[in-house]
Amino acid sequence: MSNLSGTAIAELGKLIADTLSFDDLNEFVHASTGDRLFVEYVGLGKPRRATVIELLNALEELGTTKLFLRYVYVHRPGRDDVRQAIAKQCPAALAVPDHTIAISAQTAGQLLPKTPAEAMAPGLQRNVRPYLAKLDVRVWVERLLEIERRVCRIEYAGTAAGSGVLVGPDAVLTNWHVYEAVKAAGYLADLACRFDYTRLPDNSLQAGQLVAAHPDPIDCSHYSAAETTDTPENPLPTAQELDYALLRLKSAAGEQMLNGEKRGWIVLPAAAQPLPSDAPILIVQHPEGSPMKLALDTQAVIGRNGNGTRLRYRTNTDPGSSGSPCFNMDWDIVALHHYGDPKWANPLFNQGVPIELIRQLIATNGFSGALGD
Template identity: 45%
Template sequence: MRPLNANEIDRLSRLLAKAVDFSQLERMVFLATGDRLFVEYVGPGLPLRPTIEKLIEALERDAVTERLAAVVYREKPFQTELRGFLLQLYPQIAPAAQAPTPSFVVQDAGLRRPDLADGGPGLQRVVKPALKQIDLRLWLDRADAISRQVCRIEADNAPLGTGFLVGSGLVLTNWHVIDEARKRGALARLGCRFDFNRLADGGVEAGTLVPVTGVLDERPCSPAELTATPDVPPPEADELDYALLELSEATKARGFVALKPAPPIAKDDPLIIVQHPQGDSLKFALDTAAVTGFVHQDLRLRYHTNTLPGSSGSPCFSMELDLVALHHLGDPARGPALYNQGVPIDRVRASLVARGQGDRLGL
């Protein structure tokens, strides 16, 4: 196996930095090598991309880069550019051709039953193709990381919404959450409370309150979305209802939810929302057939996953815990609610980059 040249290491590190966050990188390194990223390969404290570059250099010295490539290829099925480049470097990591599926012919008294053609025995079937089988340990590790990255937005101990880390010391939430703090005259006392969790004995862990020192960027929701008729008129392209907050301290040890391109999402896909509903301890809500589709020229995503007041600004994830949207409102109609709604994360990401925040987020 030939070593990678400088250009290949540079391109690979760029693609990996777009596809993974620190917690995912740590897990993949452990799966590939059995060693800990910050113990055996790279010292802590560097931004993500330099960390990846130094990791690849270390793996090259040990001639084991292919092991990491195989894990990344398997774990990132939607990262087509990255996977394509990995196959160029290591064609041997492509999965072996699957064994052909046995073909059954059902007969009755020696005659083929055309009504049961191609049928066969089986006690198990895939009933909902959108619900993939997931590696439990990997999923739980990722969920545990996310639980440290989602926070309650509050001022004067009063909950306002939910937010989540998108970089060291950077929290993403809804604009209308921050606007409420402004209306209360409490913006200078805004804070993010991490690790606010329910304990096994029924008690509550108070968590850690980190003050907010500023609003780095924000885009409002549409005026109609603050009324009982949120669709009339529909939102404009720059009405994305987000705010990027700067905290008073770095949060490198927590990692963050990377604002990478979202995976494809379709009707009836599952959707998970990690949230602080009604300002309560951290919860997650799941609907296994949640997504109803995009509306308003793909400026909004609608789904059935449950939320409550206080959930505004929550991250919405696919079943594989890839970020897909920023939750921001629910159906205001009287009677049974028909939908909840979020802003597609790709729209938020593009706006942040266009408005000069990409370097802060490591994009």
Template identity: 35%
Template sequence: MKLNGPQLGKLRRIVTDLYQYPELQRTLSDRFDQQLHIWVEFNAGYETQVQTLLQKINNKGWIDRLISGFQADFPEDEALLKFISELDMLIRQPAAQQGGRPGLERVLNAAPSINPANFLVGLARCKRCVCRIDISTTEGDFSGTGFLIWKDLVISNYHVFQELIETPEKVQSILCKFDYELSPDGNTINPGMDVRLAAGQPVIAYSKFSPLDADPPENIDAAWTKGELDYAIVRLERAVSEEPFGIKQDQVSQAPARGWIDITSVTALPKPGNPIVILQHPDSRPLEMVIDLSGITALDPSALRVRYSVNTEGGSSGSPCFDEKFGVIALHNVGDPKQWKPTYNQGIPMVRIAEDLRNKQISLDI
């Protein structure tokens, strides 16, 4: 990825507004093992130094990684987010596909992922909480998606963690990979950070999936059961939410904390015709977003399942589903089992998961 002259000028103005020389030097050192004085003339003015730095890094071909480092330092700066949105760095557009294993996710149409500027602050807050879950067992390897819901807690589907819960002796390793992202041209911005689960018994809470999830009925108005919500919450080996994020986050001395997505205070059910946004690691790929501004299509009468028209694939299980304000509304779990022309994907309303935790008297603050 390379920027043109006007883009470099705009980025220079943003950088000089966000950083003084010492802070810029610290970011280069912590995240990229670089020294600012190696790139610029010491006696030049600061704006000239920044322009020189950006031009040289742009010529070297890693300006996208540098911008990603800026975003990790200032995840909610509107000028920076708007600039990133114009470059389309936050989202890759997946190609539409058909097929896959029955009962799992499906690409439903060829609509691309989009990146509206007014979503950027919410997107920046939420995307850093999403992780790819890589599971290795004696019977094979597979992946899902999950997200932070407390300092050291991740939620995903029960069926993603099923072996860990039911046959832990078969599990060889489980890793949660955060910050795994690509630039639009396919270059790796960040290979991600792997975090293991806590030793001992990491499972905090769960609800099994329904037999109907394994072979979803055509009509959502089925006999769904309250006690079968297909979720599991696990504890990580450390409080990742309190740490910095982004490129070389383990070497950064001063940066915002990652944070988490609150699920316990959710009170609103998704409504047919409303927007839906999903952040996911489909087919083990780097983080992607899909959105449909009227994508919610149906709820069953008890509001135990919600269906929508946005694309998912294998590996998307456990992805967070949001409304247009990035309030979390559902936990994605399955797709239309039809091999030809699938018509829906499906999730668990987050209200029901929050209710289940309260009914079980399970607090995440433990």
């Protein structure tokens, strides 16, 4: 056992609740212990910090706290405050070994010089792209299935206008220019979000569920004037030009029960996730109004623009993808897709708005209560 003090548990509980959503918590617990958070450790309905504290107390009794904290430490490299607290309060977490098998490269029973102990002969294995982490398959797939339930097609009178993502019990985030197009067409009274529109394994279509939206957005931010030209960076978009519309649904789709579980929503992070150059970007979208698609590129990230208000990447999109959520390989939401290279021939980038900037502006405008935790 690590024997964490009450003060240590309170400190770790606050920090971990700040960096992990409920979905993250469930995944991290499952990946590190093999058990489900809300089945083995904590009851539903508690605030996030209280849930983490109760979880840590339960893990302390079982002597497995270090396994969970090790997983948090490894999978939150951008949160130095969290990692430092884990190192201080539970040094044993840092000593948990990785699950690898040591195999030596040898010739005639002699270890080859200058080869790592875990190298495999005859072709020594290499971590060619260190930013591509190895994934827990079941955790990764289950997270994708959760996200599938929370992405929707924005439409009016049966016409597709773009994509969106559920970010609260009854709040959907999309682009302002998607909302603007519906407004210009004169169909705000028919504005709606279609969930679960997918193609099934037998190639049939699942029509999904249409949920009406209120004609007036909860909050919005326009795109920059330059983004209607061939020189979208002249001048750079400001921190108030984030091209989003936060829509209010007429029913709480996020509370809907599907196969015994709530549909749920995606929690918008307060801080940016680290995204090195060439890191993967995955986009769940309804391109050209089609059934939900996943586009991914494992060498995607180009970088942020000059003032950090846009993120550029190479992952493919089409008309209708505007308003789609962009994720890293761990399914952390990182941006809201909104734009493509204006060059008709040989386009070089797609572009999204960093999601933490959207959350910050929504909070500044006084509408953070619409977002789910």
